[in-house]
Amino acid sequence: MSTPDAPRPLKYVDALREAVEQEMDRDERVFVFGLDVDDHKSIQGSTRGLLQKFGSDRVFTTPLSEDAMTGIAIGAAMAGMRPIHVHIRMDFMLLCMNQLVNIAAKASYMWGGQVKVPLVVRSMIGKSWGQGAQHSQGLHSMFMHVPGLKVAAPSNAHDAKGCMIAAIRDDNPVVFMEHRLLYGTETDVPAAPFTVEPGKARICTHGDDVTIVGISNMAQEAIRAAELLAEAGVQAEVIDPIWLKPLDIDTIAASAKRTKRLLVVDNGWEMCGASAEIVAAVLESVGPEAGIRVQRMGFAATTCPTSPWLEAEFYPNPGTIAQAAWKLARPDQPDWAPSPDRTKLAYQVQFKGPF
Amino acid sequence: MTEPNLSPADVSRLYRSLKRIRRFEEVTAEIYPSDKIKSPVHLAIGQEQVSVAVCDVLGAGDWVGGSYRSHAMYLAKGGSMPAMMAEMYGKDTGCCRGKGGSMHVIDVSAGVMGSSAVVATQIPVAAGYALAAKRAHAGHVVAVFFGDGASEEGCFYETLNFAALHALPILFICENNGYAIHEPIAKRRAKPDEICSVAESLGVPAHRVDDGDVFAIRRIAEDVVRRMRKGGGPALIEAKVYRWREHVGPNEDYDQGYRFEDEVVPWKRTDQVERLAAMVDDAARARIDSEIETEIADAVRFAEESPIPAAKEVFSDVYA
Ligand SMILES: Cc1ncc(C[n+]2csc(CCOP(=O)(O)OP(=O)(O)O)c2C)c(N)n1
Ligand SMILES: [Mg+2]
Numbered sequence: 001m002s003t004p005d006a007p008r009p010l011k012y013v014d015a016l017r018e019a020v021e022q023e024m025d026r027d028e029r030v031f032v033f034g035l036d037v038d039d040h041k042s043i044q045g046s047t048r049g050l051l052q053k054f055g056s057d058r059v060f061t062t063p064l065s066e067d068a069m070t071g072i073a074i075g076a077a078m079a080g081m082r083p084i085h086v087h088i089r090m091d092f093m094l095l096c097m098n099q100l101v102n103i104a105a106k107a108s109y110m111w112g113g114q115v116k117v118p119l120v121v122r123s124m125i126g127k128s129w130g131q132g133a134q135h136s137q138g139l140h141s142m143f144m145h146v147p148g149l150k151v152a153a154p155s156n157a158h159d160a161k162g163c164m165i166a167a168i169r170d171d172n173p174v175v176f177m178e179h180r181l182l183y184g185t186e187t188d189v190p191a192a193p194f195t196v197e198p199g200k201a202r203i204c205t206h207g208d209d210v211t212i213v214g215i216s217n218m219a220q221e222a223i224r225a226a227e228l229l230a231e232a233g234v235q236a237e238v239i240d241p242i243w244l245k246p247l248d249i250d251t252i253a254a255s256a257k258r259t260k261r262l263l264v265v266d267n268g269w270e271m272c273g274a275s276a277e278i279v280a281a282v283l284e285s286v287g288p289e290a291g292i293r294v295q296r297m298g299f300a301a302t303t304c305p306t307s308p309w310l311e312a313e314f315y316p317n318p319g320t321i322a323q324a325a326w327k328l329a330r331p332d333q334p335d336w337a338p339s340p341d342r343t344k345l346a347y348q349v350q351f352k353g354p355f
Numbered sequence: 356m357t358e359p360n361l362s363p364a365d366v367s368r369l370y371r372s373l374k375r376i377r378r379f380e381e382v383t384a385e386i387y388p389s390d391k392i393k394s395p396v397h398l399a400i401g402q403e404q405v406s407v408a409v410c411d412v413l414g415a416g417d418w419v420g421g422s423y424r425s426h427a428m429y430l431a432k433g434g435s436m437p438a439m440m441a442e443m444y445g446k447d448t449g450c451c452r453g454k455g456g457s458m459h460v461i462d463v464s465a466g467v468m469g470s471s472a473v474v475a476t477q478i479p480v481a482a483g484y485a486l487a488a489k490r491a492h493a494g495h496v497v498a499v500f501f502g503d504g505a506s507e508e509g510c511f512y513e514t515l516n517f518a519a520l521h522a523l524p525i526l527f528i529c530e531n532n533g534y535a536i537h538e539p540i541a542k543r544r545a546k547p548d549e550i551c552s553v554a555e556s557l558g559v560p561a562h563r564v565d566d567g568d569v570f571a572i573r574r575i576a577e578d579v580v581r582r583m584r585k586g587g588g589p590a591l592i593e594a595k596v597y598r599w600r601e602h603v604g605p606n607e608d609y610d611q612g613y614r615f616e617d618e619v620v621p622w623k624r625t626d627q628v629e630r631l632a633a634m635v636d637d638a639a640r641a642r643i644d645s646e647i648e649t650e651i652a653d654a655v656r657f658a659e660e661s662p663i664p665a666a667k668e669v670f671s672d673v674y675a
Contacts, residue, residue, distance in 0.1 A: 057490065063520065068479035068513030075483020078468065079418075081490070102473045103480060111461045111469035112451035113672035147673045171675035 007158075007188035015157040015189050016046045016122075016178070019164035020084060022193045024054050027082060030168055031058040034069070034086030034122070043086055044124075044183055066095035070121070074104050074173075077119040082168060087123040090177060091137045096121065104173040105148030119173045120164070125216065125267060126180050127315070130306040137304070138216065138268035143175045144245045144277065150198055151244040153177040153267075155219035157187040159242050162196025169195065177244075179217040179267065201248035203255065207235030210261040210329040213252055214240060215274055218265040218316060225321035228338040232322075234329045244274055249281045256294075257286050261328040265316050266298035273298055293328050297321065319343030356625065359570045359634070369407055369569060370631040371643045375650070376403040376427045377628050379436065382651050383426075383443070384605035391659070393445040394456030397424040401599035401619070404627040405530050406431040408572035409498050409592070412580050416493060418466045420481040421500040423458035425470035428500050434462035436650060437657040446661035453664040454672070474535075475501060475508035478527070482514045485525035485589075494584040496524040498576075504535030506550050507543060512557070515589070519558030522588035526579060527554065529591065532598040537613040554591040561591040569627045597622040 010018070024030045032050055034043075038061050042048040051059040062069045066087070073083040087093055093100070100121065107115045126135040143149050150172050154160040160178070167174040204219065205226045214222030219240035226236040237255050241247055256262040262282055264275040275296035286292060297316045305311055323337045330336070359366050380398045387396060399406070410419065410431035421428045429439060435450065442449030443457050450461055451469075461469040468484060471477045481499035488495045505511060506529050518525050529550055533540050540547045551561035562575045572594050579590035597619055601608035609616040632640055 063513065063516055065510075065513035065517065068482070068510040068517060071476060071479025071510060071514070072483040072486060072517060075468075075480035076486045077483070078480070079484040079487035081487050098473065099476065099479070103471060103476055107469065108675045109672045110451060110455050110459050112449070112454055113675075114451075114461060114463050115469055116675040118675075150674075 005190055005192040007190045009186045010157050010189040011184055011186050012157040012160050013045045013183040015161035016164055017048055017050070019161040019193070020047070020168070021050060021053065023165055023168045024050065024058065026193070029080065030082045030084065032084045032086060033060050033062055033073070035062055035064060036088065037061055037086050043088055044180070046183070047086065066092055067098060070096040070099035071103065073119050073121075074099055074107070074117055077117045078107065078115050082118045084120045084122060084168065087121070089135050090123040090125050090139050091134050093121065093123050093139060097142075100143070100149065100173065100175070101146050105146045108172070109148060116171045117173045118171045120167045120176050121173070122176045122178065124178045124180050128181070128308070128311065131304070132306040133303045138177065138266070138299070140175070140177050140215075140244055141268055141273045141277065144274060148173070149245065150174045151177065152198070152242070153216040153244050154196070154242060155179075155182065155214070155216055155240050156185065158189050159196050161189050162194050163242065165193050166195035166197050170198070177216060182217050182220070185220070196242060198243045199246035199248050200243070201239050201241045201251040203251065204238040204240050205236060207237040208259055209235045210263060210325045211237045211239060211252065211255040211259045212321065212325055213262070213264040213278055214238060215244065215265065216267040218267050221316060221318050222265055222321055224318035225325060228318060228322045228342060229325055232326065232336055232338070234326060236325055241278075247278070247281070249278070249285060252278060253282045253285045256282050256292050257290050260290070260292050262292055262294045263321070263325050263328055264296050265321055266296070268298055269301060270296040270298045271301070293331070295324055295328055297324055317343055356566060356568045356630070357571050357574070361570070366631060367635045367639055367643065369411060369573070370635050370640070371647070372407045372411070372431055373403050373569070373628045373631060374644065375647045376407065376430050378647050379430060379651055380426055382655065384600070386655065387605040392443045394443045394458070395603050396443070396457045396605065397603050398600045398605070399424055399427040401622060401626075402530055402532060402596035403427045404567055404569035405528060405572060405594045405596060406500065408569045409526065409528055409576045411573055412577040413466070413496065413498060415466065416495040418468050418481070418484045418488070418495070418497045419500065420468040420477040420484070420497070421470045422474065422477065422502065422505065423470065423472040424502070425460050425500070426457070429460045429462060429467050429470070432467050433465035434460065434467045435465070437654040438462065440654040440658040441661045444658040444661070445663065446658060447664040447668070448657070448661040452668065475505035475510050477501070478505065479510050479514045482518050482523055482525055485518065485523040486521065488524050489521070496526060496580055496583045498526040498528060500528045500530060502535065503529060503531040503533065503540050503550065504543070505529075506553070512553065515554050515557045515559050515591070518589040522586060524583045525589045526576065526583065527559065527589065527591040529593045530596055531593055532596050534598065534602070534614070536602045537611070539614070550593050551591065559589045559591050561593065563593045563595070565595045567594065567596050567622065567625060567627060569631070599623070
């Protein structure tokens with residue numbers, strides 16, 4: 001018999017919505033605002049029904065003024081409210097950088113610990129169907145760089161809900177990075193509120209041959225890669241950091257120390273990126289005697305194109321991830337790659353477009 | 356200049372506030388060359404009356420926010436003088452515990468939100484406080500102080516629009532001293548006299564005071580704040596003023612070639628500190644002046660005698 005709290009399959013998008021709804025029920029200081037949060041499309045459904053339930057004082061759209069709206073969110077948070085500011089693409093957060101980096105991140109410290117900024121900034125990474133140069137960027141490493149900010153990047157519905165509730169309850173500014181392609185994916189999610197707390201990674205698959213860290217939706221692609229690798233006799237340990245800041249480097253380092261191979265697959269560029277940070281932090285923590293072979297993977301070092309044939313060259317996929325992991329794990333053997341018809345991404349099978 | 360139309364007690368209160376800020380900053384400038392103050396100082400000498408006038412109509416529960424040039428606002432709103440002096444000295448007892456300095460003063464208990472040194476950033480942040488004030492329905496208001504240069508940042512326009520749209524209880528105060536660092540406004544705006552019309556065009560009623568008259572500024576502030584407390588929405592005051600000292604630092608800089616001393620002459624002639632001093636009777640003024648000197652001396656002693664922060668504090672408060 002099922003209990004009301006029993007986990008049930010839920011889509012990522014509905015998990016986000018449910019988390020926000022439950023927190024708005026619990027705490028009337030929580031409000032949601034941002035461009036188009038209250039229209040009929042409701043940010044791909046992630047804010048659906050909130051306006052009807054909570055009213056326009058707590059769910060409202062904004063002028064196209066990302067800079068000032070971020071400042072307003074920060075001020076409201078300092079004054080005791082708990083804003084959730086929503087952007088439908090992460091690229092638009094570049095207009096929020098001044099307020100996020102110069103005020104939100106600094107407030108607690110610069111004002112001697114007397115000010116809190118309990119702010120959640122939601123944004124979505126876009127991918128495919130011609131999202132292109134300005135609708136596809138994963139800019140998390142820019143935010144990871146700055147003390148005072150936290151960064152969450154949940155890769156499944158369970159973590160989307162748990163991270164969102166943790167982020168809303170956190171007294172610090174949290175950059176909450178979602179991925180458009182994950183919105184339709186389902187996992188078991190408890191119905192009652194719960195948190196996935198900052199600073200704890202999850203080991204998704206166990207293995208002794210290679211450690212693969214996958215960030216955001218790359219965790220899903222890495223899990224698929226691990227299935228393909230298993231068929232070829234390589235056991236991969238896939239780790240999802242879930243929170244990028246604070247980052248659970250200990251779990252990753254312990255795994256890498258055991259497997260002696262570390263592949264970090266990011267949803268962003270390699271240079272100065274999260275993958276570079278993770279590799280460096282692991283190597284520093286385990287020391288040279290651990291003898292770990294490392295590799296980064298991420299966006300190709302170019303701008304995101306729109307043509308699907310070019311785009312295929314831009315992103316890591318289960319095939320390229322498996323191939324790289326094989327090279328790390330089996331350096332003495334000939335290269336191996338899974339057959340291309342088995343390396344499609346989930347959306348390539350299901351997705352019909354447009355966004 | 357207009358008549359005060361205020362009681363003698365009101366005038367002497369305004370005088371005390373003006374003189375206290377003037378003397379605090381003069382003493383700051385005197386100490387500065389000793390290198391005991393470990394922070395760049397942006398003095399408001401010559402433009403104190405704007406903060407004094409506006410804060411005089413605010414009360415407990417109201418907030419003020421400002422820029423790196425916020426000593427006047429902080430003191431006028433009731434911020435702790437010893438804590439600000441100690442902050443400039445980099446001491447553990449400072450209002451930011453040695454992590455903010457002169458540019459980031461804060462006194463939460465007095466309703467002074469932290470001030471910010473990235474130009475114009477506190478304009479939207481203050482509007483966020485105003486949004487919270489509106490939702491709380493307690494009739495509180497927010498006043499945000501910024502310069503003419505800040506009015507050129509995009510977030511000024513963005514915030515005016517949002518504040519008008521949501522009828523936020525926020526008073527925008529542009530202290531137009533005609534310069535952004537060394538650049539005169541005529542080199543930065545095609546229409547230097549139209550700051551008010553930017554606000555008006557977005558639905559924020561605006562008022563300009565050209566002569567630095569503390570009573571005129573106070574009267575307008577009192578009127579717009581009264582309406583604001585009843586849900587009347589935002590307003591803007593542009594107060595023309597003149598900065599007597601250099602942009603940052605303790606000195607005068609009329610020898611630097613970007614401006615000349617004749618510009619300050621009319622402003623010194625109408626100095627509001629002297630003007631109000633003449634309105635307060637001699638005995639009362641002498642008492643106020645001596646109380647101010649004692650208070651400042653105490654604040655300086657407090658700063659000098661306060662402990663320095665422990666090294667481990669460099670890592671505290673990064674997160675709440
Ligand atoms: C965003 C930003 N740009 C540039 C600066 C450098 N800066 C510091 S003060 C200042 C001038 C600001 O002028 P105004 O707003 O008129 O204020 P005032 O100093 O005259 O009081 C500038 C350009 C800064 N601190 N922040
Ligand atoms: Mg100026």
